[in-house]
Amino acid sequence: MKRFYLTTAIDYANGSPHLGHAYEKILADAIVRARRLEGVSCHFLTGLDEHGQKVQETAERLGRDPQLLCDGMAKEFQAMCQRMGVAYDDYIRTTEPRHREVVKDILRQLNRKGEIYKAVYGGLYSVRAERFVQEKDRIDGRWPEDFGEVIELEEENYFFRLSNYQDWLVDFLQKNSNFIFPAHRQRQVLEFLKEPLNDLCISRPKSRLHWGIEMPFDGDYVTYVWFDALINYISAVGYGTENFSNFWPADVHVIGKDILSPAHAVYWPIMLHALDLPLPRCLLAHGWWLAKGGAKMSKSEGNAVHPMDYADIYGSDAFRYFVLREMNVGQDSNFSHDLFVARYRADLANDLGNLLSRLVSMVDRYCGGTVPAPALDGDLEKELKSFAESTVAHVRERCGAYDFAGALERIFSLVQAANRYLECREPWKLAKGGPEEQKMLRDCLGSGVECLRIGAELLFPAMPAAVEKMLAQLGVERAGDWRVLAWGKSTAGKKIGKRTILFPPVEEEEDALPPLSA
RNA sequence: CGCAGGAUGGAGCAGCUUGGUAGCUCGUCAGGCUCAUAACCUGAAGGUCGUUGGUUCAAAUCCAACUCCUGCACCCA
Numbered sequence: 001m002k003r004f005y006l007t008t009a010i011d012y013a014n015g016s017p018h019l020g021h022a023y024e025k026i027l028a029d030a031i032v033r034a035r036r037l038e039g040v041s042c043h044f045l046t047g048l049d050e051h052g053q054k055v056q057e058t059a060e061r062l063g064r065d066p067q068l069l070c071d072g073m074a075k076e077f078q079a080m081c082q083r084m085g086v087a088y089d090d091y092i093r094t095t096e097p098r099h100r101e102v103v104k105d106i107l108r109q110l111n112r113k114g115e116i117y118k119a120v121y122g123g124l125y126s127v128r129a130e131r132f133v134q135e136k137d138r139i140d141g142r143w144p145e146d147f148g149e150v151i152e153l154e155e156e157n158y159f160f161r162l163s164n165y166q167d168w169l170v171d172f173l174q175k176n177s178n179f180i181f182p183a184h185r186q187r188q189v190l191e192f193l194k195e196p197l198n199d200l201c202i203s204r205p206k207s208r209l210h211w212g213i214e215m216p217f218d219g220d221y222v223t224y225v226w227f228d229a230l231i232n233y234i235s236a237v238g239y240g241t242e243n244f245s246n247f248w249p250a251d252v253h254v255i256g257k258d259i260l261s262p263a264h265a266v267y268w269p270i271m272l273h274a275l276d277l278p279l280p281r282c283l284l285a286h287g288w289w290l291a292k293g294g295a296k297m298s299k300s301e302g303n304a305v306h307p308m309d310y311a312d313i314y315g316s317d318a319f320r321y322f323v324l325r326e327m328n329v330g331q332d333s334n335f336s337h338d339l340f341v342a343r344y345r346a347d348l349a350n351d352l353g354n355l356l357s358r359l360v361s362m363v364d365r366y367c368g369g370t371v372p373a374p375a376l377d378g379d380l381e382k383e384l385k386s387f388a389e390s391t392v393a394h395v396r397e398r399c400g401a402y403d404f405a406g407a408l409e410r411i412f413s414l415v416q417a418a419n420r421y422l423e424c425r426e427p428w429k430l431a432k433g434g435p436e437e438q439k440m441l442r443d444c445l446g447s448g449v450e451c452l453r454i455g456a457e458l459l460f461p462a463m464p465a466a467v468e469k470m471l472a473q474l475g476v477e478r479a480g481d482w483r484v485l486a487w488g489k490s491t492a493g494k495k496i497g498k499r500t501i502l503f504p505p506v507e508e509e510e511d512a513l514p515p516l517s518a
Numbered sequence: 519c520g521c522a523g524g525a526u527g528g529a530g531c532a533g534c535u536u537g538g539u540a541g542c543u544c545g546u547c548a549g550g551c552u553c554a555u556a557a558c559c560u561g562a563a564g565g566u567c568g569u570u571g572g573u574u575c576a577a578a579u580c581c582a583a584c585u586c587c588u589g590c591a592c593c594c595a
Binding site: 008009011012014015018019022024025131133134183184185187188191192254257258259286287288289290294296298325326328331332333334336338339343345346347349350351353355356357358359360361362366405406412413416419420422423424426427429431501502503504505 | 523531532535543544553555557587588589591592593595
């Protein structure tokens with residue numbers, strides 16, 4: 001049975017995880033969680049890209065074995081996923097035998113088919129940077145300092161016949177306008193494809209680069225890192241085995257906009273096509289997080305956000321909520337401490353956390369801790385029920401369109417509606433009245449709890465851990481299926497759990513900033 | 519130069535595909551409430567939707583021109 005198969009980009013093992021990595025994984029995780037709530041069986045892959053020049057250089061600089069270096073990085077990235085509640089099903093590392101063998105198999109196949117040829121490549125080569133450079137790299141006519149000596153170099157390499165497939169790819173993109181999300185990115189790729197494509201150099205001589213997968217038909221070369229890395233999407237799901245068709249084609253490749261073109265939008269489709277494999281259904285290219293005022297985030301600027309610090313201080317769910325709420329998928333977005341705290345305070349602590357808190361408190365105080373049934377008659381109750389149900393429909397639709405910002409905005413409208421409803425009914429006053437008021441009180445609290453229960457179910461893709469805690473306080477099990485999520489009696493008669501503060505208030509001081517370790 | 523994205527009340531955003539009284543959150547001001555995490559609810563102030571022209575009965579939304587910001591160097595989500 002074919003599953004919904006989603007991948008993220010595999011992270012490059014040359015640097016520690018940062019906000020961008022965390023965001024991409026959280027976005028992917030939320031998509032998968034939402035899909036599962038629709039009853040779809042899913043497979044969520046992420047992993048680590050371990051070969052290539054940069055990793056080799058870093059390992060040499062540190063005097064460490066590159067494999068050990070990568071082992072450490074894998075642990076770091078996996079720990080981040082764990083911390084962020086990112087529940088992948090499989091983690092692929094490009095140094096694993098299961099990957100290496102598939103890469104070699106594919107190279108053999110393409111070679112047999114005549115898609116690969118050997119040719120001499122000549123150009124300007126920087127000895128210090130250990131790579132080919134171009135005339136346009138010159139600054140004021142001179143080579144940058146860190147290039148060192150630049151020499152003419154001729155080198156034999158293996159090339160993949162990309163250019164043969166350019167027309168096919170353009171045709172494919174024109175016929176499949178939903179291949180890349182958001183749509184304007186697809187136009188950009190088509191623009192890029194107006195220029196003739198060069199064949200792709202897919203080998204590196206071992207004299208220059210040894211840290212890679214050996215070319216199966218020539219032991220003097222290793223495979224170019226991009227060619228190697230992209231294959232993870234099929235090597236991880238058993239390419240060449242009967243299981244493969246349960247996964248491939250992938251439904252979504254979640255990637256950053258920087259690696260859309262040419263790697264994912266050009267190399268990868270052509271590689272697959274040359275192998276007679278179907279293409280993934282969608283490339284989802286997300287934007288970048290910018291520092292305050294739209295500045296680029298970087299380690300050197302010292303304005304990078306450290307996701308783990310936020311998770312440690314505010315909880316991983318608060319962090320997940322922020323990035324999903326604030327980023328319009330596909331566009332760039334700002335991350336600033338002020339924005340984060342504003343969201344945390346207003347949405348999580350005041351609106352949501354406080355709603356839970358007041359409901360649990362009142363059920364405890366006025367109903368002996370047993371949740372009453374939600375009312376079916378009053379006008380306000382009907383209105384609330386109707387809004388909750390339309391919210392379910394709206395959120396399902398938005399999540400299907402990867403619009404978590406829109407979905408979360410709507411869920412918080414529901415939370416506000418519940419707060420407003422309590423304000424209108426004033427259960428704390430009803431509690432002081434006679435039998436009729438007592439009946440209204442029970443109807444009111446039952447409705448309030450039911451409303452929050454539905455909101456919580458909808459929040460699950462964004463805040464899985466917090467939702468479990470909320471539902472535990474409301475005394476209910478998570479339904480775990482949006483298709484049957486209707487206003488009902490599922491909370492009635494349940495005993496509420498222990499009331500705890502889900503999102504504790506944060507201090508006022510500016511110093512409450514997480515430590516910005518450089 | 520070219521390509522792409524952006525420009526909406528003090529801040530951050532939505533709306534633009536399928537024109538029709540400008541919406542959300544924060545912030546500010548005034549009021550209400552007391553169940554609750556000094557939280558919640560109500561009301562108000564604040565925008566000629568970058569500029570200029572055009573199409574139209576009607577434009578933030580369509581068209582044209584222009585201005586400003588960002589990205590397009592290996593790497594980086």
